Amino acid sequence: xxxxxxxETRELAATHLAQALAELGWGEARVATALNGSFVPAxxxxxxxxxxxxxxxxxxxxxxx
Amino acid sequence: MRDFYGVTLPTPMMLGTARFPSPAVMEAAxxxxxxxxxxxxxxxxGGAGQAFWDMVRGLGVxxxxxxxxxxxxxxxxxxxxxxxxxxxxxxxxxxxxxHADTLQPDPFGLLEATETLCADGFKVxxxxxxxxxxxxxxIDAGCKVLMPWGAPIGSGMGLxxxxxxxxxxxxxxxxxxxxxxxxxxxxxxxxAMELGFDAILLNTxxxxxxxxxxxxxxxxxxxxxxxxxxxxxxxxxxDMAVPSTPVMGKAWL
Numbered sequence: 300x301x302x303x304x305x306x307e308t309r310e311l312a313a314t315h316l317a318q319a320l321a322e323l324g325w326g327e328a329r330v331a332t333a334l335n336g337s338f339v340p341a342x343x344x345x346x347x348x349x350x351x352x353x354x355x356x357x358x359x360x361x362x363x364x
Numbered sequence: 365m366r367d368f369y370g371v372t373l374p375t376p377m378m379l380g381t382a383r384f385p386s387p388a389v390m391e392a393a394x395x396x397x398x399x400x401x402x403x404x405x406x407x408x409x410g411g412a413g414q415a416f417w418d419m420v421r422g423l424g425v426x427x428x429x430x431x432x433x434x435x436x437x438x439x440x441x442x443x444x445x446x447x448x449x450x451x452x453x454x455x456x457x458x459x460x461x462x463h464a465d466t467l468q469p470d471p472f473g474l475l476e477a478t479e480t481l482c483a484d485g486f487k488v489x490x491x492x493x494x495x496x497x498x499x500x501x502x503i504d505a506g507c508k509v510l511m512p513w514g515a516p517i518g519s520g521m522g523l524x525x526x527x528x529x530x531x532x533x534x535x536x537x538x539x540x541x542x543x544x545x546x547x548x549x550x551x552x553x554x555x556a557m558e559l560g561f562d563a564i565l566l567n568t569x570x571x572x573x574x575x576x577x578x579x580x581x582x583x584x585x586x587x588x589x590x591x592x593x594x595x596x597x598x599x600x601x602x603d604m605a606v607p608s609t610p611v612m613g614k615a616w617l
Contacts, residue, residue: 359413363405364380364567
């Protein structure tokens, strides 16, 4: 299905969030995730189903003031 | 001495991690200043996150994640939830920006996000103005720390409304307060501490100095001077001169 990942449209085979992260190469990475504007805790990624058109944000540490 | 949600900081200086010319220069600024808190952020994963995470952990200071760039309570709340998980802290520097040019806080969105986050167990450090009514509402919502601005973020103008900041400080004597944003010179930081604030947070003034590590040290010394001044009870200002050398015993010439 097609979903939006960090603002870019991606075609993924995954049906759940944890699978999507692995498919995108972030399976082992330290990231925080939000789906359609709502936080998804790491522990909930396995059980979080994806739907076509979902907006996934995958964030990481960055410099800040 | 006021603490920050039960944490006593070794130095009253918080330093941002952005805009430095290199990670090594940033680390040098932390070392030379002894800053005890580092502000950090979350952004879209572009490959550099892991290295930055390793570096900030290596600083050995408290991490204060921010919600910089959020323009709505909803965005800020989601960002705070993500930051809590990522950085492993319930501290959050809550920014809900209300205007693109001044970067001043949106007081309504800020209060809404603060109420939700405090109820969810966050220890909120709200980036606010010197407005006393807003401060009161933020404290009612559960804030034990306030972060009033000195001037617009990145402007370097110093304390734009000294009267307002003094009034705010006096109105809530039990609440820890950090002057956040707008400081440009060490004298601004000293002035904030002389007004009785508990710490300062700065970033651009250090990161964009020609020599950030030395400027960070200058700020640290200024903060210490201002804090010592407040602790030692300054003299009262007078309108007229009073001779400091005793008049008694002066020769009659």
